[in-house]
Amino acid sequence: MAGQLLLVDDEPGLREAVKAYLEDEGFTVHVASNAREGWDLLQQTAPDLVISDIMMPQVDGYEFLKQMREDPRYQALPVIFLTARGMTSDRIQGYDAGCDAYISKPFDPDELVAIVSSILKRRAAATQTSGDGETPDIADMARQIAEIKAMLSQRGGIPQTPAPIKIDFTPREQSVLELVAEGLMNKEIARRLETSVRNVEKYVSRLFSKTGTNSRTELVRYALEHGLTK
Known part of the structure; x- marks a missing residue:
């Protein structure tokens, strides 16, 4: 399922590899090397979903997510954490912070695509509307x-x-x-x-x-x- 994605990660190699893989699957991917750059791109591109690392300099993924959830424009925006922090406590912290999915590095790119597609499909089904912006009935x-x-x-x-x-x-x-x-x-x-x-x-x-x-x-x-x- 095509869609606009924002990928925020401070590792250039991984960032470009993930971007290339997602684009091969039909997604449009905007990339940022840190959360501040990600915030600027978020407002410029209005993505359908955000994929973010957690461990980043200056502003980490949790703070980035908190900033999104405190802004009415992005409270419902799906966010996936893609991170090397894979302990159960890390996952719990991520979900408590409001992420929609938590994927630990190293990861299978096909799994990432499946999760992204699943989230976007559920979101589309939940918001499928008629011309007046509401459900048909x-x-x-x-x-x-x-x-x-x-x-x-x-x-x-x-x-x-x-x-x-x-x-x-x-x-x-x-x-x-x-x-x-x-x-x-x-x-x-x-x-x-x-x-x-x-x-x-x-x-x-x-x-x-x-x-x-x-x-x-x-x-x-x-x-x-x-x-x-x-």
Whole structure:
């Protein structure tokens, strides 16, 4: 699956080898030798995914990732760490920092391509839209949600049972959940929360993951049945 990639690594040989391999697979690859250069290229090229080393001079990969996650424009941007730090504790630290995948050097280039392709395909599937920027059936969302609420309220109130597992939503995830339950589209949610549509898509994806649901209607039904929203 073609896409725009940003590769940040301070090892010239590896950087060029990875760039060449990815380009042979159809990707467009922009390269940077350090995180500061990577940050500049990030704003210039708007890549679909970032591949970054961790151990780099001045600004390391963790700081680079932190900078991205603190910027609303890049909070949902997929990031892969490609690094020589391969201990389990390193991997945990990477995922805790917010990376989407962690690959230890030395690595199989085919595995890197497979992971990049998989992440981009999932992202494309999650954000596949119609002309108005929403899923094709989004116009029916409010009606479906109203029907769910009516059905669950037939016995004098929405029956609520504890969720099978304790779910901890961040304040922003909870806000997005409440607005999804109102039947708002991603663009409307983005305007209400003064954020980007990409960020809303990211939060909705996280809500799907945390609740084990696959659609907005399933998410709303789950949330109502378990008292996760009003």
